[in-house]
Structures are given as C-alpha cells and as structure tokens.
Amino acid sequence: MLVSQILKAKGSQVVTIERHRSIRDAAELMTTHGIGAVLVRDAGGTCGIVSERDIARAVATEGESAARAAVETTMTTDIVTCAPTDKSDELMTLMTHRRIRHLPVMSGGELVGMVSIGDIVKARLTELETDSEALKTYIAGSI
Amino acid sequence: MLVSQMLKQRNTGVIEIERGRPVRAAARLMAEHDIGAVLVRAGEETCGILSERDIARGVSRQGARIADVPVEVLMTAELVTCRPADHSDDLMRVMTERGIRHLPVVAGGEIVGMVSIRNIVKARLTELETDSVALRNYIAGTT
Numbered sequence: 001m002l003v004s005q006i007l008k009a010k011g012s013q014v015v016t017i018e019r020h021r022s023i024r025d026a027a028e029l030m031t032t033h034g035i036g037a038v039l040v041r042d043a044g045g046t047c048g049i050v051s052e053r054d055i056a057r058a059v060a061t062e063g064e065s066a067a068r069a070a071v072e073t074t075m076t077t078d079i080v081t082c083a084p085t086d087k088s089d090e091l092m093t094l095m096t097h098r099r100i101r102h103l104p105v106m107s108g109g110e111l112v113g114m115v116s117i118g119d120i121v122k123a124r125l126t127e128l129e130t131d132s133e134a135l136k137t138y139i140a141g142s143i
Numbered sequence: 144m145l146v147s148q149m150l151k152q153r154n155t156g157v158i159e160i161e162r163g164r165p166v167r168a169a170a171r172l173m174a175e176h177d178i179g180a181v182l183v184r185a186g187e188e189t190c191g192i193l194s195e196r197d198i199a200r201g202v203s204r205q206g207a208r209i210a211d212v213p214v215e216v217l218m219t220a221e222l223v224t225c226r227p228a229d230h231s232d233d234l235m236r237v238m239t240e241r242g243i244r245h246l247p248v249v250a251g252g253e254i255v256g257m258v259s260i261r262n263i264v265k266a267r268l269t270e271l272e273t274d275s276v277a278l279r280n281y282i283a284g285t286t
Binding site: 028030031034055056057059063064066067089093095099120121125 | 166167170171173174177179195196198199200202203204206207208209210211232235236238239242244260261263264265267268271
C-alpha cells in the first residue's frame with residue numbers, strides 16, 4: 001500500500017508543539033490526540049520530533065524534573081521522513097533499521113502527514129483482507 | 144510467521160519489575176534493554192504490564208510526580224497475551240483492535256516471552272525476503 005493511501009484513510013493532520021514548551025505539554029497533546037509522537041517546531045519550521053519513547057527516556061534520566069523540561073531537551077533532531085509515493089513495505093524496512101515508529105510525510109518540501117508503525121500494520125491487515133476477498137471471489141467464479 | 148519462530152529470531156526474554164518500585168526504575172529498565180514495555184510482578188505472579196505509553200500518559204496527567212509513584216499506579220492490569228502457535232497476522236489484528244504494541248507469550252501457564260509490534264514488522268520483512276528469494280529461484284529454475 002502507498003503512503004498516500006494510508007494518509008487518505010487516517011487524514012493529513014500533524015500535531016506540532018513549540019520547542020520551548022514542556023515535556024508534559026507534549027505528553028498532554030499525545031494523550032488528547034491518541035498519538036505516540038509530535039513534531040517540534042520553531043520559527044524556522046520543523047526542528048525535531050518527540051515520541052513516547054523520548055518521554056520515557058527523560059523520566060529515566062531526569063526523574064522528577066523531566067515533566068517541566070522543554071521538549072527540545074529530549075527531542076530527536078535527526079528526522080527521518082518518507083514520501084506519499086513510498087510503499088508500506090519500504091517504510092517497514094526504514095522503521096526496522098532506524099528503530100523508529102513514526103515517519104513524517106513530506107511532499108514538495110511541505111509536511112503533509114505522519115505515518116506510524118501502527119498505521120503500517122493496519123495497512124498490512126487491509127491488504128490481507130483484500131487478498132482474501134479477491135481469492136474468495138476468484139474461487140467462487142471458477143466453480 | 145509463527146510466534147515461536149519470532150521468539151527464536153529475537154527473544155530478549157521477559158523483563159520484569161517488582162510491584163512497589165518507582166516508575167523511574169521501570170523507565171530505566173526500558174532504556175537499558177531497549178524495550179518499550181516491562182511486566183509487573185507481585186511475588187511469583189505477574190500482575191500487569193507497563194509501557195512507554197503508560198509513562199507518557201502518566202506525565203500527561205500528573206506531571207513531574209510520576210517518576211516516583213509505584214509502577215502499579217500506571218500499569219495496565221488486564222494482560223492481553225498470545226501463544227507460541229499463533230500467527231503474526233493474527234497478532235497484527237489483536238494489536239490494531241486493542242491499540243497495543245506488546246503481547247506477552249504464554250505457554251503451559253508460564254510467560255515465556257514478549258512480542259512487540261516491531262517484532263511483527265520484522266517478521267513481515269523476513270517473509271517478504273523469503274518470498275522474493277523463492278520467486279527468484281523459481282524463475283531461475285524455469286529458464
């Protein structure tokens with residue numbers, strides 16, 4: 001399945017947060033939107049990504065002060081992205097090799113969505129169901 | 144791919160933490176073992192599971208204090224498990240429907256491993272590679 005098809009199903013909304021806001025604010029955004037990562041932005045545009053993993057790591061290293069710290073202290077600045085024309089199989093490879101669960105989708109220099117490992121697994125399920133339906137139709141047609 | 148094969152591919156074992164220990168200790172265990180969830184034990188019994196998501200939700204609701212609260216406050220007590228004979232496609236369905244990323248593997252009444260959404264994606268990649276090699280051999284053999 002193509003990234004563009006996944007985005008059609010889930011929408012192109014990307015949740016972002018200012019780099020000086022707190023880790024707790026980022027966690028609240030994740031809870032509200034039911035997501036596992038938010039993009040971090042500053043005046044220049046997107047400058048990082050912060051995930052549930054980053055928050056858990058901040059709690060591990062900082063303890064009590066983690067929630068008040070700014071998201072920029074725990075965010076990942078090396079952002080790996082994908083394109084709408086990429087296939088979900090390629091994203092699986094990318095996520096496995098880079099050990100990440102979220103990929104912002106870029107098209108013509110613009111941010112057009114976010115794809116998570118959960119979306120990829122869901123896409124694979126849809127493919128399995130479509131294959132199974134096609135097979136059933138084929139078998140029904142041949143008797 | 145079967146869960147038993149996935150465990151053979153990469154079995155990190157089951158990482159556990161005692162009930163009563165602080166969330167920060169669980170977060171450290173996750174960082175140390177590079178995993179996204181730990182099982183919570185009360186004596187000999189497993190009484191729950193704590194994930195990075197639970198920690199992020201905790202930070203969202205209670206802020207800084209969560210580093211020192213006991214793990215059982217944030218854990219999920221209801222365990223969704225799988226068996227070694229289950230197929231990865233079925234696990235995809237369970238994870239998607241329940242919105243979870245980790246399934247403890249139960250065999251003979253014991254927890255023998257843990258399967259994460261990442262293991263499932265990796266299993267799918269292995270399947271794709273195997274299919275591709277089989278196809279190439281088939282084509283090479285027929286020419």
